[in-house]
Amino acid sequence: MSTAVEPRGWAKLALHINGWFVYFFFYAPIALLVLFSFSNNRNVGIWGGFTLDWYQEFFNSSNAQGALSNSVKIAVVVTFVSVILGTMSALALERFTFRGKKVFDALLYLPIIIPDVTMAVMLLLFFGEFFELLDMAFGFQLRKGFWSIVISHIAFNISFVSVVVRARLTGMDTDLEEAAVDLYASRWKAFRYVTFPQILPGIAGGALLAMTLSLDDVVITQFVTGPGWTTLPVYVFGLIRKGVTPAINSISVIMLLASMILVVLSLFAERARHSV
Amino acid sequence: MVAAVQLKAISKKFGDVVAVDNVDLIIEDGEFFSMLGPSGCGKTTTLRMIAGLEFPTEGSLSIFGEEVGTLAPNKRSVNTVFQNYALFPHLSVLDNVGFGLKMKGVDKKEIKVRSMEMIELVQLNGYENRKPSQMSGGQQQRVALARALVNQPKVLLLDEPLGALDLKLRQEMQVELKKLQRDVGISFVFVTHDQEEALTMSDRIAVMHEGNLLQVASPEEIYETPANKFVADFIGRTNLLEGTVSDNQTVILSNGTPIRASSNFSPGTKISVSIRPERATITQQTENGDSLSSINGTVETVTYLGNARVYNVQFAWMSLEVREENRTGVELYEPGTPITVSWEHDAVSVVAD
Numbered sequence: 116m117s118t119a120v121e122p123r124g125w126a127k128l129a130l131h132i133n134g135w136f137v138y139f140f141f142y143a144p145i146a147l148l149v150l151f152s153f154s155n156n157r158n159v160g161i162w163g164g165f166t167l168d169w170y171q172e173f174f175n176s177s178n179a180q181g182a183l184s185n186s187v188k189i190a191v192v193v194t195f196v197s198v199i200l201g202t203m204s205a206l207a208l209e210r211f212t213f214r215g216k217k218v219f220d221a222l223l224y225l226p227i228i229i230p231d232v233t234m235a236v237m238l239l240l241f242f243g244e245f246f247e248l249l250d251m252a253f254g255f256q257l258r259k260g261f262w263s264i265v266i267s268h269i270a271f272n273i274s275f276v277s278v279v280v281r282a283r284l285t286g287m288d289t290d291l292e293e294a295a296v297d298l299y300a301s302r303w304k305a306f307r308y309v310t311f312p313q314i315l316p317g318i319a320g321g322a323l324l325a326m327t328l329s330l331d332d333v334v335i336t337q338f339v340t341g342p343g344w345t346t347l348p349v350y351v352f353g354l355i356r357k358g359v360t361p362a363i364n365s366i367s368v369i370m371l372l373a374s375m376i377l378v379v380l381s382l383f384a385e386r387a388r389h390s391v
Numbered sequence: 392m393v394a395a396v397q398l399k400a401i402s403k404k405f406g407d408v409v410a411v412d413n414v415d416l417i418i419e420d421g422e423f424f425s426m427l428g429p430s431g432c433g434k435t436t437t438l439r440m441i442a443g444l445e446f447p448t449e450g451s452l453s454i455f456g457e458e459v460g461t462l463a464p465n466k467r468s469v470n471t472v473f474q475n476y477a478l479f480p481h482l483s484v485l486d487n488v489g490f491g492l493k494m495k496g497v498d499k500k501e502i503k504v505r506s507m508e509m510i511e512l513v514q515l516n517g518y519e520n521r522k523p524s525q526m527s528g529g530q531q532q533r534v535a536l537a538r539a540l541v542n543q544p545k546v547l548l549l550d551e552p553l554g555a556l557d558l559k560l561r562q563e564m565q566v567e568l569k570k571l572q573r574d575v576g577i578s579f580v581f582v583t584h585d586q587e588e589a590l591t592m593s594d595r596i597a598v599m600h601e602g603n604l605l606q607v608a609s610p611e612e613i614y615e616t617p618a619n620k621f622v623a624d625f626i627g628r629t630n631l632l633e634g635t636v637s638d639n640q641t642v643i644l645s646n647g648t649p650i651r652a653s654s655n656f657s658p659g660t661k662i663s664v665s666i667r668p669e670r671a672t673i674t675q676q677t678e679n680g681d682s683l684s685s686i687n688g689t690v691e692t693v694t695y696l697g698n699a700r701v702y703n704v705q706f707a708w709m710s711l712e713v714r715e716e717n718r719t720g721v722e723l724y725e726p727g728t729p730i731t732v733s734w735e736h737d738a739v740s741v742v743a744d
Binding site: 290 | 442443444463464465470471473474475477478479480481490491493494495538539542
């Protein structure tokens with residue numbers, strides 16, 4: 116490290132203050148959120164002594180429980196499918212050449228760039244038209260619910276998984292696959308015994324990321340959900356409309372914890388490459 | 392006897408680029424065969440076609456008489472030692488070595504026994520549970536060799552396997568590879584851009600340039616009687632002098648000096664004359680120095696190499712490099728000394744341009 120470029124005097128002080136400001140804006144709301152989840156007063160912002168009642172309310176509320184179980188069911192299916200499709204598209208883009216590859220590559224990034232609301236409206240229109248068409252053509256009566264949410268989440272998660280797995284694939288020597296094939300492995304066995312173990316940390320990271328994104332999504336889910344399929348974030352959003360109580364804080368803290376655990380796990384999975 | 396590998400009119404094109412251009416080649420069973428050339432000459436592409444990692448665009452390729460042109464690499468009885476070893480980082484040395492046998496469906500116990508035998512052969516006993524990343528370059532090299540040889544391939548392909556090693560280790564491995572090849576008795580096809588490496592180890596060398604095979608011969612033949620100017624220049628150091636064939640015993644150099652050089656070229660052919668630095672000698676200048684096999688000149692620079700001195704000798708119209716071994720009693724010449732450079736007439740070889 117060069118000492119010559121280190122700031123000195125007032126510049127150093129200003130930078131330090133700036134740094135603390137950033138941390139303050141990041142974490143003060145979270146600290147308040149956590150703090151008031153333990154407050155024994157219906158009004159958020161007024162400290163009424165320590166209590167665990169709000170957490171108890173969450174664990175006793177069948178609505179909240181139902182929303183949580185919906186969220187988890189959806190997240191599990193979404194993760195499973197998007198990991199497979201995302202990994203396959205990553206493999207296709209990194210290992211094969213095919214007509215329209217560049218277009219596919221660009222399109223794959225679209226769901227990451229596109230605003231959530233746009234995506235939500237698109238999907239809403241899509242399901243509306245699609246269901247109507249099914250009804251007209253085959254007489255199927257479909258309604259929005261579990262599968263419309265799952266399909267919507269998969270639609271954007273493929274991109275995220277694909278990006279993470281691709282990063283891992285790029286770092287892997289193609290020599291290894293050639294060596295496997297040279298040592299009598301079929302294409303499938305080369306994937307199974309060489310490529311897959313090499314990209315596994317990437318796949319695990321992608322899976323945890325997909326799960327987090329699915330559990331956290333509120334905008335898209337709200338547009339494509341149907342009766343009986345309220346997810347936890349959508350449920351919380353609904354509660355706010357009725358008036359904010361620390362019950363929302365307690366649910367938020369639980370979701371925050373779950374997300375943090377998943378993100379930390381995904382970081383660990385990604386890091387695993389260094390120890391391999 | 393059927394050839395280990397036979398290439399008939401093999402070409403490989405990548406788009407518009409011709410990597411290998413109509414090559415005919417026979418590699419005999421049990422020989423140490425090197426493919427030598429600068430990078431981009433097509434030697435690695437040729438090796439990869441034998442391995443099945445590339446398929447030829449045209450021509451026929453057979454291994455022990457069996458046509459394998461477009462046969463998948465996992466169906467060929469050849470194995471490759473890759474340039475960067477390409478060891479599987481997530482597997483131990485033992486599992487790396489046993490990989491090929493496992494893919495073939497060999498019994499687990501047998502895999503272990505044969506892998507351990509091979510690990511012993513490359514002197515890595517005690518390392519079988521290590522990961523490749525915990526080993527030095529030279530050790531990884533041995534693992535790569537063991538991993539290929541354990542499958543008892545009919546031909547072993549080596550793609551610049553010594554390139555990443557430092558000089559001393561490289562020289563040790565050269566000797567070891569040669570010994571290993573004699574022990575296992577199969578043909579090794581060795582790709583390298585290092586002419587010294589090729590000369591040291593090979594029974595025969597193929598010199599390639601821009602996708603073409605320039606010469607296939609023993610190291611001696613390649614060095615002493617190069618097929619053309621490129622081969623003469625690429626293999627070892629040499630002095631190349633342009634000239635024209637006068638008759639089958641004489642060449643007229645481009646400045647009009649006649650020198651003695653036997654060749655089969657018809658009179659009038661533009662050729663080059665190659666004189667190896669170590670085949671010429673320097674003596675004190677004499678009156679009648681200029682002759683058909685000596686020229687008077689002046690020492691320009693002297694480079695001390697430890698085991699030898701290289702003199703750069705200046706003439707009115709060109710310069711020559713002369714190498715004198717550092718033997719006891721050898722005479723030293725300072726820069727600026729007038730001297731005579733002379734050579735035996737068999738030191739001169741005439742090469743096509």
